[in-house]
Each structure stands twice: as C-alpha cells, then as structure tokens.
Amino acid sequence: MIELSGVHKAFGDNRVLRGVDLVIPKxxxxxxxxxxxxxxxxxxKSVLGLVRPDLGTITLDGVDVTKGxxxxxxxxxxxxxxxxxxxxSLRVWENVAFRLLRGHxxxxxxxxxxxxxxxxRRVGLKPEVADLYPAELSGGMQKRVGLARAIAAEPEIIFFDEPTTGLDPIMSGVINELIREIVVEMGATAMTxxxxxxxxxxxxxxxxxxxQGVIQWTGPVSEMDATPDPYVQQFIHGRADGPIESVR
Structure with a gap:
C-alpha cells in the first residue's frame, strides 16, 4: 500500500535518510x-507529505504522495x-471529533x-469523560483520547508515533493491546x-x-529474535557493545 524507494532527505549537512527502501503491505x-x-x-513525515524527499519516491497505492x-x-x-x-481549550469529545467538525x-x-x-467507548472511556478537558485526565486517559481521535474518521492508514511514551508498564500494555485490537478490527494499514x-x-x-539513514533489516516480527543481523540483536537486547555506537 505504501512504498518508499531510494528516499533521501538532508537538512543542511545532516543527511538523515540515505536511501530508504521500504514496503508496507495493505x-x-x-x-x-x-x-x-x-x-x-x-x-x-515524509510519508505524510509534510517533508519532501530530496531524492527517491514515496507512493500510496501507486500514487506519489506529493501530488494530487x-x-x-x-x-x-x-x-x-x-x-x-x-x-x-477543547473538551474531550471536541478533540476526538476535531476532523469531523471542520474541513473535508x-x-x-x-x-x-x-x-x-x-x-x-471503544478505547475504554465512559461517556461522561466526553465533557471534561484534557487537563482533567491522567496520562493514560489522554493517550486513549488520542487513540480515539486517530480512529474517529475511520481512516485506512493509522500512524502511531511512540505510542507508549510516558506511560507505566501496565498502561503501556493496555495501549498496545488496544492498538492491536483496533487495527485488526478496522482492517487498517498501520505504521508505528x-x-x-x-x-x-x-x-x-x-x-x-x-x-544511519537506511533500512538495516526488515522482516516478520516472528523472525526478529532469530535474525543474525548484529544491529538488530544489539538494539532489541539493549546491549552497550556492538556496531551501534552509543553516545558516552
């Protein structure tokens, strides 16, 4: 559904993406x-068209994301x-319905x-939460509201940017489970x-x-632990020693 081919992006002398090739199946x-x-x-941001690549192409269903x-x-x-x-400044329900109250x-x-x-309700929050303001919610409840907003317009594709940042392990597990259930229910394509x-x-x-700006390894999650790729093994096990240099 989404395909990146030879994508490069630099900001001044900082070469961030150096030839990314990636396919995300529908x-x-x-x-x-x-x-x-x-x-x-x-x-x-490049997939969303918010950042324009210097080189390469990104397509959604075969159409360049920068066009149309x-x-x-x-x-x-x-x-x-x-x-x-x-x-x-908006109530919870207004946050969730933000896209449904304006524009396209x-x-x-x-x-x-x-x-x-x-x-x-789908993300486990009661109707009375709808009229509260974000400041009246816990961090976990705010994350659920954000998830409700992400799915409010029944999107085909959902992006999750560090979905468990700032949450305790139990709430992180709850959010992960919700994300998985919702993506499967909706039949959505997801990128996290x-x-x-x-x-x-x-x-x-x-x-x-x-x-270092390229896709070092890609494959089914079931093969991740067994891959011999030293970069993947160092990262998933959090090892200090390996080809990925840490800032000391």
Missing part, C-alpha cells in the same frame, strides 16, 4: 525501530501523536459528538515508530530497523 502493521535521532520521525488533492490524501490517515497533542470530513455537530462518544520493544512484540506484523 492491512498489515509495520513497526519501524531504531535509536533516537535515526530519522524515524522524518520518515513518517492534499485534503483527500490526508483524510485517509489517522495519527496518534507521541505527546497526545490534545487541544487544552465535516459532519453535523450532534453526529460528530455521537461518533466521538462511541470512539471513546518506536524504540519500546514491548510495543514491537505486541502490535507488529512486520518490523523494519532504521539505522
């Missing part, structure tokens, strides 16, 4: 792993942001609210960027490791 969950600063977020109707293109995506990115996917207010309440190995094992069909 209806599968791809998790991109790699250390901080390896270009995972730039890769995600931007609103129609972005309407196909849902996004769970790393920090939640909820609007403090606008719905009547009563319909948008009903959809928001249903999506909140993370360095949390519990998330990888919980939600991935396939895994790709980004290192």
């Amino acid at each position: 209806g599968q969950s791809m998790v991109v792993i790699g250390g901080s600063g390896t270009g995972k977020s730039v890769l995600l 109707d931007r609103d129609a293109f972005l309407a196909r995506f849902g996004m769970l942001f790393q920090g939640g990115a909820l609007f403090d 996917q606008k719905r009547p207010k009563t319909e948008a609210r009903a959809i928001a309440v249903e999506k909140l 960027i993370t360095h949390d190995m519990s998330s990888v094992r919980a939600i991935a069909d396939r895994v790709a490791m980004l290192h």
